[in-house]
Amino acid sequence: MIATVLGGDRAPPSRYAVGGICMPHPGLQVCGDAWDSHVDGSVVTIIACDGLGHGDGAAVAARAVTAAFRAAPAAPLAEILQRAGRAARGTRGAAATIARLDLERREVAVAGIGNVAAWIVDAAAKQVVTQHGTLGQSALTHIHEERLRLPPGALFVLCSDGIRSRWNLDDQPGLFGHDPTTIATVMWRDLARGRDDASVVVVREAAR
Ligand SMILES: [Mn+2]
Numbered sequence: 001m002i003a004t005v006l007g008g009d010r011a012p013p014s015r016y017a018v019g020g021i022c023m024p025h026p027g028l029q030v031c032g033d034a035w036d037s038h039v040d041g042s043v044v045t046i047i048a049c050d051g052l053g054h055g056d057g058a059a060v061a062a063r064a065v066t067a068a069f070r071a072a073p074a075a076p077l078a079e080i081l082q083r084a085g086r087a088a089r090g091t092r093g094a095a096a097t098i099a100r101l102d103l104e105r106r107e108v109a110v111a112g113i114g115n116v117a118a119w120i121v122d123a124a125a126k127q128v129v130t131q132h133g134t135l136g137q138s139a140l141t142h143i144h145e146e147r148l149r150l151p152p153g154a155l156f157v158l159c160s161d162g163i164r165s166r167w168n169l170d171d172q173p174g175l176f177g178h179d180p181t182t183i184a185t186v187m188w189r190d191l192a193r194g195r196d197d198a199s200v201v202v203v204r205e206a207a208r
Pocket residue numbers: 050053160161162196197
């Protein structure tokens with residue numbers, strides 16, 4: 001009874017659990033990586049971006065990209081990246097990968113410019129290919145969007161290049177059953193290269 005009353009004017013619980021970590025280059029206070037996410041019912045859109053280099057200039061570039069995302073996070077992925085590319089002009093530029101997970105279609109769409117790595121983690125970890133380029137520098141003539149099946153219970157992971165790209169599920173027994181923030185933090189602890197900003201974003205279907 002009470003639960004019904006309390007639940008009456010509450011938003012429904014999110015269908016996604018999203019968590020991430022952004023850690024600056026060792027010795028610096030400012031992080032040149034950034035991420036953001038937007039949940040709309042059964043669809044979540046997430047972006048992770050890596051401003052070139054590190055320090056303040058990288059952070060300015062990364063903020064330009066995430067602000068462009070925030071302005072219209074439900075737009076087509078290519079459109080968001082085009083907007084982000086325009087926003088990053090005049091900065092030193094950034095790499096960014098954006099993904100949209102859809103639980104009804106059981107599908108994930110991924111588009112990336114530069115080397116922010118995307119992974120679907122199911123029984124094994126499968127890396128999704130992104131395009132070469134730099135937001136804010138190169139003209140984005142054609143943005144490729146890859147669509148892949150999203151198996152039930154799968155994780156989707158974005159990592160900047162401050163995180164080693166070779167990793168193995170078997171090295172972390174049980175980790176991938178944890179909540180996204182824990183997974184991201186442990187991945188950073190174990191896989192950060194230690195000479196760049198490093199970020200990890202993890203999203204999965206929320207437990208119900
Ligand atoms: Mn980097």
